Amino acid sequence: QKEVEQNSGPLSVPEGAIASLNCTYSDRGSQSFFWYRQYSGKSPELIMFIYSNGDKEDGRFTAQLNKASQYVSLLIRDSQPSDSATYLCAVNMTYNFNKFYFGSGTKLNVKP
Amino acid sequence: DTEVTQTPKHLVMGMTNKKSLKCEQHMGHRAMYWYKQKAKKPPELMFVYSYEKLSINESVPSRFSPECPNSSLLNLHLHALQPEDSALYLCASSSEQGFTQYFGPGTRLTVL
Numbered sequence: 001q002k003e004v005e006q007n008s009g010p011l012s013v014p015e016g017a018i019a020s021l022n023c024t025y026s027d028r029g030s031q032s033f034f035w036y037r038q039y040s041g042k043s044p045e046l047i048m049f050i051y052s053n054g055d056k057e058d059g060r061f062t063a064q065l066n067k068a069s070q071y072v073s074l075l076i077r078d079s080q081p082s083d084s085a086t087y088l089c090a091v092n093m094t095y096n097f098n099k100f101y102f103g104s105g106t107k108l109n110v111k112p
Numbered sequence: 113d114t115e116v117t118q119t120p121k122h123l124v125m126g127m128t129n130k131k132s133l134k135c136e137q138h139m140g141h142r143a144m145y146w147y148k149q150k151a152k153k154p155p156e157l158m159f160v161y162s163y164e165k166l167s168i169n170e171s172v173p174s175r176f177s178p179e180c181p182n183s184s185l186l187n188l189h190l191h192a193l194q195p196e197d198s199a200l201y202l203c204a205s206s207s208e209q210g211f212t213q214y215f216g217p218g219t220r221l222t223v224l
Contacts, residue, residue: 034213043202043215044155088154090213098143098162098206100213102154 003027006089006103014111019076021106023089026070031097033065033072036088038105044088048074079110115139116216118203124222127193133219135186135203143167144186145213146178147202155202155215161186193223 006023013019021035032051036044048063050056050072056063062075072091076083089103116137125131135144143162147155160168161180175197177189186203200220206213 036215041200043200043218046212046214049212092213098145098160099157099168100145100206104154 003101004089004091004103006087006106008104009107010109011106012109012111013079015079015081017079017110019079019083019108019110021074021076021087021089021108022071023073023103024071025091025101027091027093028067028070029093029095030070030091031094032092033063034090034092034100035061035063035072035074036090037083038086038088040085047087076108079108081110081112084108084110116203116205116214118201118216118219120219121217122220122222124224125190125193126224127195129193130189130191132190133188133201133203133221135188135216136184137205137214137216138184139205139207139214140183141205141207141214142183143206144180145202145204145206146176146186146188147204147215148197149200149202149218159188190221193221195223197221198223 034049035047038044050063050065060077064073086105088105092100119134146158149155158172159178164180179187200218202218203216
């Protein structure tokens with residue numbers, strides 16, 4: 001069983017809509033959770049991180065964490081064509097902060 | 113400043129060549145990473161240095177040799193690579209508690 005799972009997509013949303021990206025993880029020892037955005041041919045760019053249950057908002061982005069259900073999500077409000085990218089979910093563990101596990105990524109297409 | 117720099121941006125090498133990839137960060141991070149990323153796949157962890165000591169080696173072939181000369185620098189020495197080693201090589205660093213891992217722009221490596 002993979003430590004981190006994401007739907008590969010593509011997820012298509014119209015411009016201005018809310019894009020919802022989901023990620024589940026298997027290890028209850030998971031400590032912190034990260035969302036990265038990666039444009040084709042570029043390196044991953046950190047968008048959000050969260051380590052407490054609940055919501056964390058930063059501009060148009062909201063990360064949601066539910067440790068009981070072992071999922072973390074990223075909401076993108078007012079989606080723009082420039083948000084079209086692959087979104088990677090990553091987690092690290094309480095027993096090894098320095099090892100990050102990545103999901104396979106969800107490709108998001110925002111249509112004008 | 114959340115910058116990780118990598119040189120070179122692109123590298124083409126033959127299977128008998130020896131080359132090195134370089135990475136630098138000035139965020140005071142004490143953990144540094146090498147990842148390999150193939151197209152449409154998530155980053156794949158290769159090595160982790162923590163406090164300048166190799167803490168994780170993900171069973172990487174010996175033709176890849178990491179080096180951490182000091183807390184700000186990370187090198188990856190390459191020798192006798194195979195064409196299947198062609199990929200985007202990413203360097204990253206993170207703070208002591210594993211919160212927020214930042215990636216450099218990557219080196220696009222082609223092995224002929």
